[in-house]
Amino acid sequence: TTHSWDFLGLNYPSSHTPASELLKATNYGENIIIGMVDTGVWPESRSFSDQGYGPVPSRWNGKCEVGPDWGSNNCSRKVIGARFYSAGVPEEYFKGDSLSPRDHNGHGTHTASIAAGSPVEPAAASFHGIAAGLARGGAPRARLAVYKSCWSDGTCFESTVLAAVDDAIHDGVDVLSLSLVMSENSFAALHAVKKGIVVVHTAGNNGPAMMTIENTSPWVITVAATSIDRSFPTVITLGNSQQIVGQSLYYQVKNSSAYKSDFTNLICTSSCTPENLKGNDVKGMILLCNDKGASFFTAAQYIVDNGGSGLISSLRIVDDLFNIAEACQGIACVLVDIDDADKICQYYEDSSNPLAKIEPARTVTGNEILAPKVPTFSSRGPSVTYPAILKPDIAAPGVNILAAKKDSYAIISGTSQAAPHVAGIVALLKVLHPDWSPAALKSAIITTAHVTDERGMPILAQASSQKIADPFDYGGGNINPCGAAHPGLIYDIDPSDYNKFFKCPIGTKKEPGTCNTTTTLPAYYLNLPSISVPDLRQPITVYRTVTNVGEVNSVYHAAVQSPMGVKMEVFPPVLMFDAANKVQTYQVKLSPMWKLHGDYTFGSLTWHNDQKAVRIPVVARIT
């Protein structure tokens, strides 16, 4: 958060940059209440300072539950409520934890500070000097309500999560952020949405294979991860003076034997399995595992246990440091690409006394770094449960994010980090548009997202190789908070509509045949800001209704980008709005151009005028 919010255009005021208009217009999200269902929070973190905050909003109806390491004074004008859910949780999950809202795991503190952390000055916010900057949440003056439903090792229980959501509805939260994977068809989230609460969920970390996405109910916002324009270059100098640049979170510990300013012995091996490493003396040495990261954690543990000095690991893609800091415990762990690993190993083969030296990582930001990119780990669509609902909805920063962890700061990657970025932005939008429904706010976010970087180049996604990202990677695209504040048109949904599209009432697992199916419609008729047709066999027509929330007298023209193999026709091609006509319905006819059993192809429909472009992704599979 020392850079992710700048990357999204939400600059905090400083001596050299003014505050973003959105932050100013929303008074930094003040008085919006964000509920975090997670592992609790560390209230003493500077990210949760309540200095300068006004009274707790009078509509707040929550509690500050106490425990052995949490008193009523641990709630504040920032952390306004805190509950924990231990009933029914097996004893073993309390090991290393406490029966209180306190976060002994660190996950909940990290996510809460991403969504709504108070600003913390650069001198205090870094990982041993790496990624230093002004840390803050997306809605830095929003209030936090903490619902500890997940325990020491990050395990959560459906019974505790449901209790948290039920209480959050009662307490009066505006936004719920859940950085965990839970049941599809979540009735609790639907009830929250019916009460006007926006529910933000992670997409999961099981990418890059298709159909790995989770939390795909149409009423929630499902968030994929993207990278930001920041990297941590780390110079490796070989004994022949050749220099290779990798990525690491390696920092110099004063007076530590782990950091050697001198060269040390280098070993290169193609496999770092426990069997291969067993008995090898690595004391004081740098080990290179040229195995595409297959045994990274094994090797790191071996180096730590046996007094090694460093570990170099080859990877296809080195942008995501996949939480290496914890595994490496201060030793120099560096990721290099396969070509560079081969160069180092060639030097190792050729030299009679191979040596190497690793320098601490630097922090580099700016437009020389290709970003955003969808990382390998981010789960991909389509949804197995709801193939006619496009998921994910949106992508947000979730790679190498520095945020609070207990009393310090840690760099962590995951869709867990992406979801609270969206929750923070929703909090700001709620200030601007207090009467908008969760569906309208989701629409604003999806239709204004970026699908290109600042140069106009398509956003990329990482898998076994890089490719141009598609809606199964990032939904509408990378989140654009300032655009979402003024979307022009919105696609709204009455929550009662969600039940019309399912064979059985939400929450039931009864056999479909036992439910009334007369009102069942394909889910692609739901008025979502996307169209997904997984079984296009003959021409179909879907309808969408848009509400003008921009200039009263507006004219929008359709720009159609048809999915490959699909003829897409929009009628009418022009939408005219005035004071009497704020809502317009249009139709989209999708026709397969060939008879074949095809794969998914992607397109879009954009309604645009001089000021606005309101884009929805379109996905179809000819069958």
Next chain:
Amino acid sequence: GGGSRKIYIAYLGDVKHGHPDEVVASHHDMLTTLLQSKEDSSASMVYNYKHGFSGFAAMLTADQATRLAEFPGVISVEPSKTYKTT
């Protein structure tokens, strides 16, 4: 009733009663009918969901869960799942 017990979640849909206490009482009545004992009902209840939606989490055997699913007003009864942070 035999068999090992685990946490099941009974989902009853929208909150239909006026006060949360009434919702809780209706859950206990249902569980008491199932277990045929007020004491067993109190001992089995783990959570009452009473604000945003109606339901409860209770320690039940698989057989008890199957019977509970047939009660009027019960939409589903499913074992409580385990999740992980992401």
